[in-house]
Amino acid sequence: MRLLLFALFISSALLFGCAGNAGNASAQGGVSVQTAPAPPSGNLPAKTSPASAPAANTVAVQISGFAFNPANLSVAKGTTITWTNQDSAPHTVTSTSGAFDSGTLQNGASWGHTFDAPGTYDYHCSIHSSMKGQIIVTG
Numbered sequence: 001m002r003l004l005l006f007a008l009f010i011s012s013a014l015l016f017g018c019a020g021n022a023g024n025a026s027a028q029g030g031v032s033v034q035t036a037p038a039p040p041s042g043n044l045p046a047k048t049s050p051a052s053a054p055a056a057n058t059v060a061v062q063i064s065g066f067a068f069n070p071a072n073l074s075v076a077k078g079t080t081i082t083w084t085n086q087d088s089a090p091h092t093v094t095s096t097s098g099a100f101d102s103g104t105l106q107n108g109a110s111w112g113h114t115f116d117a118p119g120t121y122d123y124h125c126s127i128h129s130s131m132k133g134q135i136i137v138t139g
């Protein structure tokens, strides 16, 4: 019984001791807690990687039902647009001005082009003249 009481005394003393230490620590911790927000600002360099992500922007255009979807796109320069032919029929992504030409894309095939210069790019399918699209590249 004495041993049990002794154990209780020791454990409660330890609890108070810890509580006291914690209190002191938090008193000083007020300063260290304020320095804690510093690591989040240290994460700022990590935020620059999403900022550089737009340079690698990719926009997908689906070719289906004998149409480009979406047919009209406005993107920032540096954007890569990828066309994927979902039709069983072959299609092409052919610039009207000759700026780019995918060649024949069979079912399931994809082709991409990076637009580095601002401007308006009309394109069509060289196999099906009714299929038209337009890319507007902003600076």
Ligand SMILES: [Cu+2]
Pocket (backbone or CB within 6 Å): 066, 090, 091, 092, 125, 126, 127, 128, 131
């Ligand atoms: Cu076509």
